[in-house]
Amino acid sequence: MYIPTGTRKVSEILQKFGPDKVFVIQYDPDVDGVISGELVRRILVTYGRPHFYYINDNRTHGFKMSDVEIEHLVGKVLIFVDASMSYEDLKKLTSRGVDVIAIDHHAIPYQELVYLRNPQTGCEGIIINNQYPFEPEEYRFLSGAGVVYYVFKAIFPELFGQEEKALVGLSLLSDVRPIENPIAQDFLYTTYHIDSPLFRYFVDLTKGNYDFGFGVPVMDRNFIDYTFCPKVNALFRLNKGEDAIRLFMGQFDSSLDLDIYRNVQNAIVDSIIENLQGEEFSNLVCKYVPSNLSLPYNFELTNFIGLACSRIKNAGKTAFLFVEEDGKVKRGSVRGLCDGIDYLNLFRQYGFKAEGHKNAFGVLEVDFANVDFAALNNAIAELELGYKETRYQGRILEVSNLSFFLNSPNIKLADYNNYLRDSYRYYVKYIGSNVVDLGVNKSGKLREYEVDGVRVKSFDPTLDFHNALILPIKERRSYINFFLRPY
Numbered sequence: 001m002y003i004p005t006g007t008r009k010v011s012e013i014l015q016k017f018g019p020d021k022v023f024v025i026q027y028d029p030d031v032d033g034v035i036s037g038e039l040v041r042r043i044l045v046t047y048g049r050p051h052f053y054y055i056n057d058n059r060t061h062g063f064k065m066s067d068v069e070i071e072h073l074v075g076k077v078l079i080f081v082d083a084s085m086s087y088e089d090l091k092k093l094t095s096r097g098v099d100v101i102a103i104d105h106h107a108i109p110y111q112e113l114v115y116l117r118n119p120q121t122g123c124e125g126i127i128i129n130n131q132y133p134f135e136p137e138e139y140r141f142l143s144g145a146g147v148v149y150y151v152f153k154a155i156f157p158e159l160f161g162q163e164e165k166a167l168v169g170l171s172l173l174s175d176v177r178p179i180e181n182p183i184a185q186d187f188l189y190t191t192y193h194i195d196s197p198l199f200r201y202f203v204d205l206t207k208g209n210y211d212f213g214f215g216v217p218v219m220d221r222n223f224i225d226y227t228f229c230p231k232v233n234a235l236f237r238l239n240k241g242e243d244a245i246r247l248f249m250g251q252f253d254s255s256l257d258l259d260i261y262r263n264v265q266n267a268i269v270d271s272i273i274e275n276l277q278g279e280e281f282s283n284l285v286c287k288y289v290p291s292n293l294s295l296p297y298n299f300e301l302t303n304f305i306g307l308a309c310s311r312i313k314n315a316g317k318t319a320f321l322f323v324e325e326d327g328k329v330k331r332g333s334v335r336g337l338c339d340g341i342d343y344l345n346l347f348r349q350y351g352f353k354a355e356g357h358k359n360a361f362g363v364l365e366v367d368f369a370n371v372d373f374a375a376l377n378n379a380i381a382e383l384e385l386g387y388k389e390t391r392y393q394g395r396i397l398e399v400s401n402l403s404f405f406l407n408s409p410n411i412k413l414a415d416y417n418n419y420l421r422d423s424y425r426y427y428v429k430y431i432g433s434n435v436v437d438l439g440v441n442k443s444g445k446l447r448e449y450e451v452d453g454v455r456v457k458s459f460d461p462t463l464d465f466h467n468a469l470i471l472p473i474k475e476r477r478s479y480i481n482f483f484l485r486p487y
Helices: 007-015 031-046 067-071 087-095 144-155 162-174 182-193 197-206 221-237 241-249 258-274 301-313 343-349 373-383 402-406 409-419
Strands: 023-027 051-055 077-081 099-104 114-117 124-129 277-280 284-290 318-325 328-335 352-356 360-366 396-399 427-430 435-440 447-451 454-458 468-475 479-486
Touching: 007 099, 007 124, 007 144, 023 031, 031 051, 031 077, 031 144, 031 162, 031 221, 031 241, 051 241, 077 144, 087 099, 087 114, 087 124, 099 144, 124 144, 144 162, 162 182, 162 197, 162 221, 182 409, 197 221, 221 241, 221 258, 221 301, 221 468, 258 301, 284 301, 284 373, 301 318, 301 328, 318 360, 328 343, 343 352, 343 360, 343 373, 396 402, 402 409, 402 427, 402 454, 409 468, 409 479
Parallel strands: 023 051, 023 077, 077 099, 099 124, 284 318, 396 427, 454 479
Antiparallel strands: 114 124, 277 284, 318 328, 328 360, 352 360, 427 468, 435 447, 447 454, 468 479
16 A cells, blocks of 8 residues: 655654644645545544644635734644645744644655754654655555545554545546546545445535436536536635535535535636636637626635636637736636646746646746746647647547447446546547437526437537537446537
C-alpha cells in the first residue's frame, strides 16, 4: 500500500498530544476539499477528539487566515487539507504556537520533504504532498482526498472502509484527476457500486424533479458529473461552504433547494460570458470582465470566473479569464485545452503568478505590461500542435447499425467509458441512415432519436448526426445509453 513520505512523522506528531488537545480542520471550498476534511473529521470523531473547522469564503484556496484568526489556533493542531501551504506559512504558524499537518496534491515547488520544529514553541509543521519529485509516479493522479486517505489509512488501518474508499473515488471525478490507471479505477468501481445510506442520501438530495433514465438513480458517472458535483459546487460559489460540509456529514438541511443554487450560479456565469472583453488568438482566449459588472444576483463575481473559464475552454481553445480591477487581476483562471501539457509552468514562464494543477489553475497576479500574449499564444500553439486532428485517434468506431453494435462485444466500451476522462473516451460515428427524430420531451431539455430501433439522447439543440458523435455509456449499473456529443 502506498504510504506518502512523511506519514511516520505525522503519526509521531499525533502521538504527542493528550485526549484534550483541540484540532482544527481547514476544509478547501470544493468537493475534493470537503471530502478531504470529512475523512479527517471521521478520525477525530472516532477517537473522541475535540475539534472544529474552518473554510475560506468566496471559494478561495490556500491559507488565508489573518493574524487575528491565527490567534484562535494557538495551542491547537491545524490539519490543512487539499490546498497549498507555503514554508513561510508553516514557519509563521509554528512560531505562533500552532502545530500543522498539511496534506495536499497540487504542484509543489519544494524538492525535499517540508518539515520544521520551532525551538521556542516546540510546535511542528509538515507538508505531505504526492507531487514531491521523490513520490512514486503511479500515485501522482491522486486527489487531495486520496492523499489524506493513504496517510491516515497507514496510521489507522482499521478506520477506513468501503465508504471512505468510495468518497475518494468521488473526489477523483470532481477534481478531474487522471483516472486512466488500475488504482483509480479500483476506487471508482467502489464509488459506482456502493449502497451505503450516505450515498443513497446523496442521490435523494440532489436528483431533482426530472429523471431522464430508467431504473433507480445511483451515484454513477453521469449522475456525479452532471447532477451531484455541479449542485454541490454551486454551494461553494454562493458562499454556502458550511452547508456543503454538513451535506457530507449527512446533515444537510433538506428544505434548501439545490436546484435554485445551481440556477443562480448558471445565470451569473451566463452574464460573465455575455460581457467578456479582450482578445482571442489562434489557440488562446484572453478575456476579462470588470469587477463592477452588474450581476443578476448579489454574489461575489470572482467566485464564478473559474466555471466561466471552463465553459470557454470547452468551446475549443485554452482560456485565460479574469476579473479586472484598476488594471490588475483581481482573480483569474486558466483552463488548458489538452491533457498532458504543463500550462501552469508555461504561464509562470511568461510572468504569471499562478497556483493549482498543470492544466487548471488560478491566476493571482499578472504584470500585463511585460506579458507578450502573442508569444504566449504561439508557445501554446506549438505545444498543442496536432491535438485537434489526432484527439479522437483510435477512439472512434464507425457503425452502420446501432442495434448490431448494442449486441456486439464492443458494447463493453459503454462500461469502460465510466473509468475514463472525457478526452479519453470511446465514441461511435454513425454512418447509417435509419434515424427517426422523436422530438423534444415535455421538459424541453431532452431530444430523442430512434436509430435502428435504439434510443439516442441529446441535451444540445445544435447537435445532429453530422456534427456529433455518439457516446455509449453504462448507467445505473444495468442500462446502456447513447448520447450525442460534439465532434
